[in-house]
Amino acid sequence: MKFNTKTIHGGQEHDPATGAVMPPIYQSSTYAQSSPGKHKGYEYSRAANPTRTALENNFAAIESGTHGFAFSSGLAAIDCVLKLLNPGDEVVAGDDLYGGTYRMFTRMFEKYGLKFHFIDMQESSNIANYINDHTKLIWLETPTNPLMKIADIEAISNIAKAKNEDILVAVDNTFATPYLQRPLELGADIVMHSATKYLGGHSDLVMGALMVKDADLAEKLHFIQFAGGGIAGPQDCFLALRGIKTLHIRMQRHCENGMAVAKYLEKHPKVAEVFYPGLTSNKNHEIAKKQMKDFGGMVSFKLKDESEKAAFETLENFKLFTLAESLGGVESLVNHPAIMTHASIPEKEREKIGITNSLIRLSVGIEAIEDLLADLEQALS
Numbered sequence: 001m002k003f004n005t006k007t008i009h010g011g012q013e014h015d016p017a018t019g020a021v022m023p024p025i026y027q028s029s030t031y032a033q034s035s036p037g038k039h040k041g042y043e044y045s046r047a048a049n050p051t052r053t054a055l056e057n058n059f060a061a062i063e064s065g066t067h068g069f070a071f072s073s074g075l076a077a078i079d080c081v082l083k084l085l086n087p088g089d090e091v092v093a094g095d096d097l098y099g100g101t102y103r104m105f106t107r108m109f110e111k112y113g114l115k116f117h118f119i120d121m122q123e124s125s126n127i128a129n130y131i132n133d134h135t136k137l138i139w140l141e142t143p144t145n146p147l148m149k150i151a152d153i154e155a156i157s158n159i160a161k162a163k164n165e166d167i168l169v170a171v172d173n174t175f176a177t178p179y180l181q182r183p184l185e186l187g188a189d190i191v192m193h194s195a196t197k198y199l200g201g202h203s204d205l206v207m208g209a210l211m212v213k214d215a216d217l218a219e220k221l222h223f224i225q226f227a228g229g230g231i232a233g234p235q236d237c238f239l240a241l242r243g244i245k246t247l248h249i250r251m252q253r254h255c256e257n258g259m260a261v262a263k264y265l266e267k268h269p270k271v272a273e274v275f276y277p278g279l280t281s282n283k284n285h286e287i288a289k290k291q292m293k294d295f296g297g298m299v300s301f302k303l304k305d306e307s308e309k310a311a312f313e314t315l316e317n318f319k320l321f322t323l324a325e326s327l328g329g330v331e332s333l334v335n336h337p338a339i340m341t342h343a344s345i346p347e348k349e350r351e352k353i354g355i356t357n358s359l360i361r362l363s364v365g366i367e368a369i370e371d372l373l374a375d376l377e378q379a380l381s
């Protein structure tokens with residue numbers, strides 16, 4: 001199956017009881033057994049639920065994996081991966097991560113004896129300096145949030161595996177989605193998503209996903225999910241599955257609009273810098289072109305006026321773009337990373353990596369491009 005068919009049919013079968021084309025929302029915590037331990041594959045919904053199974057099979061299909069897992073949030077999915085590790089283990093992670101991921105690593109897992117190295121992943125060879133006998137996990141985000149830096153998934157996986165085959169490479173694929181890039185095909189072991197964003201696509205649920213291509217790793221992750229309990233509920237699984245059916249056509253429009261917005265901003269006299277991997281001026285453009293089908297709907301930019309006042313005025317001016325956290329829905333959103341999504345990163349750390357007060361992040365939706373450009377025009381004027 002081609003990707004655009006997998007989004008609709010991947011891992012799906014009609015409901016065996018009724019032939020229902022969409023899987024019913026199995027709003028049941030428990031399942032009848034004919035004799036102790038004898039059941040039809042479902043015993044208690046923390047372990048498995050048929051609506052969740054339908055979604056998890058689709059998750060696996062769209063990321064070219066063998067197993068998928070649906071979690072109560074993106075962070076619950078990351079938490080599950082980190083629990084594969086033991087005290088003393090080390091993680092090499094990007095230095096421009098989603099704020100909540102950084103917060104989890106530093107404020108939750110450091111105290112359990114994990115050590116994190118946050119490094120610039122744009123230069124693949126960089127990671128070799130941070131891999132030692134304790135290294136168990138490489139954590140990548142590409143494109144990164146909010147500066148749209150690109151890491152070469154294939155090159156980094158090769159370097160890590162050459163050092164030690166057992167090092168796991170995990171990629172947060174939330175920004176790109178499998179429509180644009182499929183890390184498991186490029187050598188990664190684990191793909192993670194905040195399905196809250198593009199996979200769900202309609203800003204109506206909070207969910208996380210993991211996809212893998214190895215049965216042993218799948219068994220370990222399933223145990224942690226089952227024992228830890230961070231599962232997605234059946235209603236949300238139904239919504240996510242419905243969302244994914246249009247992922248490819250939504251992404252196509254997100255990409256077209258994202259490129260048009262980036263090109264518009266690049267020429268705007270009040271804009272100092274635009275962060276979008278699709279621009280030929282972007283320093284990571286070549287790597288992005290190599291591993292991504294297109295460049296997505298996330299665009300960040302810096303105003304020439306570096307004051308907080310100028311950024312706030314612009315943000316308050318938007319009419320069609322909604323000032324809100326999150327991203328990846330059909331509607332366009334605008335966000336101020338320093339104060340909103342990335343407030344959990346200490347100010348000094350933020351300034352160092354470039355998340356300044358003048359930085360604005362757009363999640364470009366799938367509305368008519370003329371209306372989006374008109375809103376940008378009036379907000380910046």
Ligand SMILES: *Cc1c(COP(=O)(O)O)cnc(C)c1O
Binds near residue numbers: 101141172196197
């Ligand atoms: C939103 C987000 C997360 C966290 O996911 P939740 O569903 O909010 O828990 C992780 N990574 C990225 C890149 C995100 O955008």
